[in-house]
Each structure stands twice: as structure tokens, then as C-alpha cells.
Amino acid sequence: MRIHYVFVVAIIASGWSNVLGGGMGGDMLDMLRGGKNQAAKGKGGEISLKGKPTQQSSTYDQKMSPSSNAVDGRTKGNYGAKSCSHTKNDKKAWWKVDMGGNKCVGKVDIFNRVDCCKERLRGAVVRVGNNKDHNKNAKCGIVTDAMIKAKQKISINCDLRGKYISIALERQDYLQICEVKAYTGKCGNTGGNTAISLKGKKTQQSSVYDKRGTSSNAVDGETKGNYGEKSCTHTKNDDKAWWKVDMGGNKCVGKVDIFNRVDCCKERLRGAVIRVGNNKDHKKNAKCGEVTDAMIKANQKISINCDLRGKYISIALKRKDYLQICEVKAYTGKCGNTGGNTGPGCGGNFPLSHGGNCYYLGTKEIKFDEAEKKCKDKGGHLTSILDESENKWITEQAVDARKSLWIGFHDKHSEGTHNYVWFDGSTYDYQNWARGEPNNLGDEDCTHIYNNGGQVGKWNDLSCNAKKGYMCKEANSKCGDKFPLSYGGNCYYLNKAKKTSDEAEKRLQSSRWSLNQYSKRKGKRLDCSTSQSSRHVHLDWVPR
Template identity: 35%
Template sequence: MASQSSLYDSLGDANNAIDGNKKAEYESGSCSHTQPDSKPWWRVDLLHVHHVYLVTITNRRDCCEERINGAEIRIGNSLVDNGNENPRCAVISSIPAGESKTFQCRGMKGRYINVVLPRHEYLTLCEVEVNARRVTEENVALNGKATQSSQFDSIGSADKAIDGNKDSVYEDGSCSRTEMQPKPWWRVDLLERYKVTTVTVTNRGDCCAERINGAEIRIGDSLVDNGNQNPRCAIISSIPAGGSSTFHCSGMKGRYVNVVLLRSEYLTLCEVEVNAVPALDEDVALNGKATQSSQYDSLGSADNAIDGNTNVVYGNASCSHTQFDLKPWWRVDLLNEYKVTTVTITNRGDCCAWRINGAEIRIGNSLEDNGNENPRCAVITSISPGGTSTFECHGMTGRYVSVVLPRPDFLSLCEVEVNASPDISGVPVLIGDLPANDKSQSNSTLSV
């Protein structure tokens, strides 16, 4: 799905640049085109994190090929400044009229690919091709930070369990080890949130293999009880001396992975491998239910703003539209409480872009005044015609996301994306049995 800072006219939709058509004449209707913005940008959401190897851009032929000069290709997972602050792959010095040029990105990782001009200009792209491979599981523990409840001696530090070395002889200095204590634990901080597919544990080989028996693997975002109350992936019944066993965690999400023994014992781990992929925030609005203060006509239903389609021409029936109300509003019920990172809004392109000016984004759990009294994330000063803007909400929690205009006007929204993760802060800790050893996990690799 593509978006851009603004829309020049009905021919210049952002999605034209990913339609598989390299026709380089603008009137053919296969090029994107912004207005002359102060920092025009275009972005494609790959929907998952990918290793990006090549980005190929086709320039316009019939006019103004120099406009692309100096554009930057940026790749990453952030929507700060609409994604334009992500790491840079390349600067486009020039592309001849109607031709294509390929830029090497060397496996940079990201969900979003941006092309941005850091000056006042139009931005036109006749095709953007992204050669990439979806990030599959990798051992993310190697880049983490480990700690444990205690340290037996100078060679048993916590980080030995994530050094990439499966040597199972303790004296060789590649195993972690606690003192004998009640409820010994070891934890790796993955530094960001991941979806964990498997955890592989290598046991000590030269002594005391039975000490690992009954240890629990726990995964989550909480540090309550040092992380030992996070949801359980598996119980380790046993691991042969010097052996490795893999436990399937079925995409459990979390930043912390713990191994904990619920008895007095030593805890020794000769390697812990955590195979995972980044747990990115998802557009949870796509699965929500939308409503609004009124409906202008049969084309303008509230759910058009969460249909996954960023088409900005009202007649194409992908935008919501109220009547001229005293305080028009639109709301999505996310059906559960979420921590909202960003809200991204695409404005109408064919008419009346100024109507969005001054709209407020509100997030919370109340339906008082139709949700319009919930805490405010942002005020929309303006969005260019057909443009998309992202607003940082910094983890505000709520079930309802509203867009409200505090004046008499029409309210039209061509897409509202709510990037969020479940709010688990109020979820009670479960004491009973939890699912373990679910082996249904499957993986796939794709190119885009």
C-alpha cells in the first residue's frame, strides 16, 4: 500500500508507482505525483519487515526529469516524520528521462520504503520496484543483554549463554551459572519486541544435567518478578547432558525471554537461542468497526476509512463523509484496548482538503460525547490534498480512536490507520497451565 505527501491531480495516485507499469508519460496514468510540497515524499508499506537489496526507480519521460535529483531512499520501521527519518539507502543524483536506475541497499531491514526530496518541489515516480526478502527467524538473543539472579563464579556470567558458543563443558567458560538459591533465573533482554517462534536451550554436558529439569521458559514485556510472571512458552522436562532442545513458542510476543527454576537449585545454561522476527505494530483499525456522526450519501460510509484503500477521490467510494454537522466526528472501535503508537490519516484529494484543518485525534475507553472527550493525541493543522500524515501518540491506551472537528463542517477521511499493540498492562497473571510446545508454527519467505 502506497501513500504520499499530497496528490497533484486525479492521475497522480501514490499507488500508480507500484502498479507494475513502467510507462513514463504522466498522462498515461501510471505515475505518482505530489503537489509542490516543502519536502515531498512517497512511501510504500511492505506490511512485514524485509531485507531490502535493490530499489529501482523509473523517472518521468515527458517533463521535468531533473525534479528527482537529490531525492533520498530511506528504509526502516519507523513512521516518525512519515518515515523520512529512517536510515538512508541512497541519494538519487539523477535519472535520465524515462529511464530506470537501480540502487543497492545491501539487505537493509525495514517495513517502509520512502522516497523523499529534502527541498521544495514536485515528486513524480513512474515506478518503484523493491527487491527484497521477508525477514525470517534469526537468533536475536545474540544481540541482546543477559542477566541472572546471581553468579556462581567469575566464568559463569549471564552473557555466556548468548555468546553463540554451544560448548557444554563449564570450565571452558561458555556457560552461565547461578548460585544455589530459591527460584534461580536467567533473562535476556532482546532490546525490542519480537514474535518468538522457538527457544533452543543447550544443557551442561560435564555435570548435573538433571538440574535443568522443570525449568520454565517465559516470554513477555513485563519485569514484574524479574520477568518470571510473563506468559509461559514451555516447561523443560529434561535435556540430555550436553544436548540441545528446541521449544516452540508459536509467535508469542515480548521483549524479555526468561528461564526460571521454581525450586532451590543452581541454574546453568550453555546456550539460549531465540529465533524470532520483529513484532511490529499492526494497523488494528482494519479489523475494527467504524461509525460517524452522519453520512453524506451512499458513497460516504464510515467503514470506507478503514478499508485498506488509500484512494483519495471521493467518487471512487473509498472515503468516509459526514453531512454538514455542528461537530462532525468519525470513530473506530478497535474491539479491544490497545497501546497506540501512531495514527495515519489520508486526506481527500479531489476537493476541499482544508476541511480537515483543526481536527482532533482522540484515544480512550469512554463513549461520553461519542468518544470525543477522550484524551487528545494530536491536532491536525493541515494535510495536503490527497496527502497522508502520521501522528505520534506515544503508546496512549484505548479502545476507541476518534477524529472530531470542533466546528460546523463536513468531515471526510480517505483512510485512517491505527498502528498499535495490545495493551497488556492490566492483564492478570495466569497461575494455571498455559499452552506449551505448540508445533504448528510455519514460516515462509517472499519477495516483493
């Protein structure tokens, strides 16, 4: 009987006037906001760009076409009128303006040259963000042929926050811009502290004391603090009793208000930990704060500042006791800057985005175990690296921060090259060890990624007591218990036992899908390759 590898994946249907170079390029996930790049039906207020500092990759003629011409207030499209910027024939020529502060940019208007060569703007990428390296900011949109042919003014919808607006080509060519105008947008909810509706949302708690104390009472809209009025939750005397609410989607939570019981036992909330995150296991989400004695004594309403993103809000004790809550209210926050390197669902504890995952870069140099604890407290782990693209992106962050970074690869539990594991349980088909590594010189069980020298981007094993920067990756909670591993928007199950293709088929059928169903749906033949390996792996898939 032949032994097979079975690998099935579901793709789920995310100086100032004359400076050469644009900084280091990035393989960042581009955030596309606002749908198609069509002219907005209405304008927000104009953001004043006139006289603001500008840069471009080079200047064709310092007297005729400095970068500042694109914000001089004149929209004339004739180069001879000295009102257009113009670079040399650069590779990926670029232009940018510093707006002087974090602005919500709803729309960018670009006025093209009309006397010649208007096609040079074709494919120009418009970005907004806070990173000086324009490549690392979020994308508003791209200039198309249709836009160029339609008229001189090209409008790109944006709705992103940032300090910089940039326009850049992705090929070698001249970049010429005769004016740039920007208008304010909404950028999500900017009002702060707007109530997040929790009434009627799904709730859970560790246990129920009696029928008067159900978990849903904490989101019934009533702040009465008397248990007899059937408006408070109440658990049994549990070890680390907990309560949580599913907000129904990823929300930016700026503040959580907890209304305590007033007729009895208000001290039971002492030390309760409030968390927000996307993990169904509340303990793995990031902490907003804890309830103190002073808060309990001051008022029935206890306010905890948060500024974290997530689907779940939880309240949990760290000891054995009854947990009782008479109401929970939540309000929106800022959750960091939503421009720059953020992506859909990223922000707060994990502001960086790549390949559909959210990350946090820790620049303080600490020991390996300390770094993992920091990541777990935020709701993730030291990062896994699953392919060349992810390795390249993390290397760029390390180089930019000038820090060698801990990653979550280690053999602390079982010494040996083939015993390395990722903290987050990911598979380890991809590795990028430096030459001769890992060598376990002096009991080296932990892994970091080089940020400089001839080994930049390569991995090295090192003593876990060394101090390095670190990269965290947010735990992905969308996949669930049957398919706990996640990469690139897909959910995986790893079985390390030997399996034939028939056995793998049976395993898939138990999860509602089979190899035959998959092949039929995709209209493709499934190939299984034979292997004589002593370890055999199959990966199942399930749609979300």
C-alpha cells in the same frame, strides 16, 4: 420478607558476573506467546550472545562456573569442562543476558548439563523483556520434565521483544546452564506502516446529510475528493459532529491518513480530533492528534501520527459544523515495546498489565484533578483497586518509581468515610487505609498510596492540591451499557436499590439470563445470604 445479597459472576474464557538477588518480585500478568513450548519447526537468524554481559544470582565457583560460561559458544554439558554456569543453592536462582539492544526473540535454546543433575532445570521460567528486574518481563515458557528427558537441548518458543533473556527457578535449588542460544522471530508485524484494511468495516457518524454522504464512503477505497462522486461522508450541521470505524479487533495504529474534500469547504476539517481506543464512546479514547490549518492547506491527504492501540478510529469536531471525509486509511505502528510489562491488548497509552487490565504510570508529580484529566485524555481514569493482588502490584510500581501515587478514590462530592467512590464506577468492597485514615485532616478528599516507610502500600486521604505521581487504568469497553463495570475479564451491573432474590431474578431474566439458568448451567446450587444492611447490592452477569 428476607432481603438478600445476590452476587453472580461469569468467568470469561488472559557486578555483572556475581550479583546477589534478582530485584523485586512482581505479581505481573505473564504473557504466554506462541502456544505450547515445542521446538520451532524453523529457525530465524541467530542472535549473537557470545561475549554479551551476563548475570546470575550467585556463583558456585568463580573459576569453574561464572555466568559468562552460558554464552561462550560451547554446548558441552560436562561441568568439569568449565563451560557451564552454576549458582549456589539459592532461593529462586536466576541467570540473565543483556543482548545489547531491543531484539525480537523467536526461540531460546538452553543446553542442559549431562554429567549430573539435569533435573535441576525443571520448572525454569524463560523470560524476555526490557526490564532489568527479570521477574517483570514477559514469560516465553517453562522447562518441563518431558523436555529435560528428551535431550540436552531444550527449545522454548517465544516471539517477544526485549533487551534481556532470563532463566529462573521458582524454588530453592542450584541453577546450571551449559549454553544459551537465541533466534529471531516475527514479534507481530515489525514492518511498521503496513496498511490496516478498513474497506467494508463497520462505520458510524453523528448524522447523514443525504444519501450521497453515508459513513461507509470513508472506507470504500476511493480517495476522490468530489462530493458529487458519492465517495465522501457528510454529516448535518451537528454540534461536535463525529465519524468512527470499528476495525474488528485491537490494532496498533501508527498513522491515520484522512483524505479531505477538494471541490468545496475543505476548511471544515480544521481542528478535527483523531482518536484510537477500545471505548465505544469515542470521546473516552486516547487522542492521536488534531488537524491544523497548515495540514489542510498543504495537501488533500492529511497524515496524523498515532502509535496507539484500539478497536476504533474516530474523527470528531469540537464545534458545531459539517464533518466531511472522503477516505480514511490506517497503518500499523510500534505502540511501544511489546515485551516487558505489556500484556494482551496493552501498549501505547497503557503499556503495563496486571490481572487483565492495562495501566499507565505517571511519574510527574501533579495535582489530583490534573492526574485524572491526564488519565481521561489517554482513555481511562485514575486507577481503581479492587483486591489485595491489585493493591500489591500497584504498590510495587510505586516503590520501583520512588513515587507516592494518586489513585481514583475520593469523597469530593459528599464528605464522609462511607461516601468514597472510584472515578471508573467500580464497587469498593476492598479498601486498604492506613491506621486512623481517612481522617479528613484539613479538607482531605483525595487518596494516594504510600510508597515507603512503615505504611508502604497503605492508603491515605490528602488534599487534592498536593502533588503526587499517579496510576491510570484503561477504561474497559468490552462490557457495554447494560453491564458497564469490569474486573478480571467479567462484566458487572451494580444496583444500589434494595432487592429481594425474586426481584434480582427478574432483573437477570430481562438480560437474557436467570439465577435458575445460571445454576443449571454451572451445576451448582446458588446460595443467597441474608443481611440487615441498609444498603443492598446485587451484581448481574452476562457472557461476552
